[in-house]
Amino acid sequence: MTTCGPRNPGRTRGNLLRAGIRLFASRGFHGVGVAEIVSEAGCNKRMLYHYFGDKEGLYVAVLQAVYARMEQVETAPLPPEASTAAMICEIMQRHFHFLATDNEFVKLLLWENLNEGRLLARHPGLLTKAPILHQLRTILEAAQSRGEITAADDPRHLLILMIGMCFIHFSNQHTLRQAVDLDMADPHIQAEGLRLAQQMVLAYLGLAPPEANGV
Amino acid sequence: MTTCGPRNPGRTRGNLLRAGIRLFASRGFHGVGVAEIVSEAGCNKRMLYHYFGDKEGLYVAVLQAVYARMEQVETAPLPPEASTAAMICEIMQRHFHFLATDNEFVKLLLWENLNEGRLLARHPGLLTKAPILHQLRTILEAAQSRGEITAADDPRHLLILMIGMCFIHFSNQHTLRQAVDLDMADPHIQAEGLRLAQQMVLAYLGLAPPEANGV
DNA sequence: ACTCTTCATAACCGATCGGTTATAAAGTCT
DNA sequence: AGACTTTATAACCGATCGGTTATGAAGAGT
Structure with missing residues (x-):
């Protein structure tokens, strides 16, 4: 696509990384060829091997x-003075919202x-260890x-269930749509799932x- | 591997299907070559095209x-006279146990x-529509x-969360192990997850x- | 100006990909 | 026995795969 110009080290590397993130997330390691990656990054195939060693090197950098x-x-x-219930809801809402926003993360994890x-x-x-676990532990111990x-x-174990x-809302979007006839991509459906x-x-x-609903 | 012998229509087809289930589950559609499938099925490449049309045809049959x-x-x-709580626990236990048993189902779904x-x-x-949804609906309406x-x-929505x-115990086994340091393959860990x-x-x-614990 | 490292391109490599052609043996029907 | 369909094999096809070689231009240090 956009050629890299004569010399531009940072940009070429960044273009390759971005292209790798998008393509590996969408079709996985085996589903993408290096030719396609460098085409989307707008540079030559040799540059991928220059910056990342090999295809797997780029994949690791993507992860x-x-x-x-x-x-x-x-x-x-977290807001330090909130109630225990509010804090639990907050970390769940954050996690849910992150998954909803960052589809590439969900797919690469899968x-x-x-x-x-x-x-x-x-x-x-x-x-690394999930930082959310530390937050949950702190909340529960305080409570x-x-x-x-x-x-x-x-x-x-509680964290895993949370x-x-x-996760299920995003990891199994397409099969759930057929299995229970709900459009998991719909923000209203998602909001209801989080609430429940x-x-x-x-x-x-x-x-x-918390006070929002319970009086 | 095991050659197919002179003529054995059913067996060759079955071998191909079994090999396809195992290999597609383990590495996905793009990750497996037809040469590998026919090698595991113990027959010639041409047989795959004879019985299933093409690689995608075999994949569909596998699903x-x-x-x-x-x-x-x-x-x-379900046991018709059980309590509502026992029935809820039963369908969850069944679903959990099926996922724990049939790793190939989990992976192909993903x-x-x-x-x-x-x-x-x-x-x-x-x-088709998930039969478990019908069961859950019946239980809830009766209760x-x-x-x-x-x-x-x-x-x-309740079913999705259930x-x-x-699902999380099996879909994210490897990353959860690193994230929360629990061996999700351990039956004891799994049993605790289901109980919770x-x-x-x-x-x-x-x-x-139900009576098992609550007295 | 000279060298040396870094960033870049094009052409090419052997291997492997999904799929096909040519051929024939095994079973089936009359 | 002879014709025909089904099940099987080996060899092969063009395309594409991940990765390399050969080459050189742009920038940095002296």
Whole structure:
């Protein structure tokens, strides 16, 4: 497409990375050829090998870049004076909204899982511990010390279910549409799904919903 | 591998289908070559084109075969005299157990979603409505008519969350392992995840857990 | 001005891709 | 026995795959 001009190191690398993110997310590692990537990046095939070593090198860089987008969103501090229920709803809403916004993240995560984490295994440290787990732990411990909740279950299991209730809306969009006849891409449907998920977690913890609805 | 012998129509077709299920599930449509499939099926490449037309034809047959496995499990009748809570737990346990057992189903479903349902769109009727939705609807309506529950939310949304809480354990096995440091392949971890998911749904519906635990 | 590293291109490589052609043996029907 | 359909094989096809070689221009250091 847009040629790279005579010399422009940063831009060529950036173009390749962006093209890689878009194409790998949309069709996976095996589904994309390097010729297509360099065509979209507007440069020669040799440049990919110059900047990233090989196709897999670009793929790793793509994963790093997209994981960084999640960390950036999920490490944002929470409103310190909010109620426990409000904080639970907030981190769920953040996670849900991030998945809804960053389709490329969702797809790359799924590709990597389908690949049985082979790339992740070969490049340890690519994916760090979920920052959201630390937030949830802090919230639950504080609530427990104040006697607001009694359950002492492993917060990791609770987090998995919270993530699962969000993730399903985006990971299984197309098959769910056929299976239950709901358009998961519709923001209204998504909002309803999030609302129900939040209610479910609050009900499990025995917390009343925050002031918005519960009076 | 095992050669097909002089003539054996059913077996060659079956071998190809089985090989296709295993290989497409493990590496997706683009990740597998026809040469590899026929090698595992123990027959010549030409046979694949004879029985299934082309590579995509085999892929469609694979999806059909694996979807049929789910329908078979999830249309089994429920114990008619059980409590509402027990029935909810039962359908969740069944769904969870099916996903835990049939890894190929989980992966093929994810491949197809990542492919944005292109195959599903090209072959309508391949995936039918989820039979589990009908079961859930029946349970909820009966409970509602008996006044056991009050919520009149769309059962489709509840089902999505139930599926999501089960699915996440298998769809994101490898990345979750790194993100929250839990081995999702461990049956004990899985059992705990299911237990928590069941509790969550029951808590949301305002139902006491069935006799097993609640006394 | 001279060298040296970096950024870039075009042409090309062997291997593999999905799919086809040519051919024939095994079974089936009359 | 002879004709015809079905099941099978081997060899091959053009296209494309990921990756390399050969080459040179642009910028930086001296």
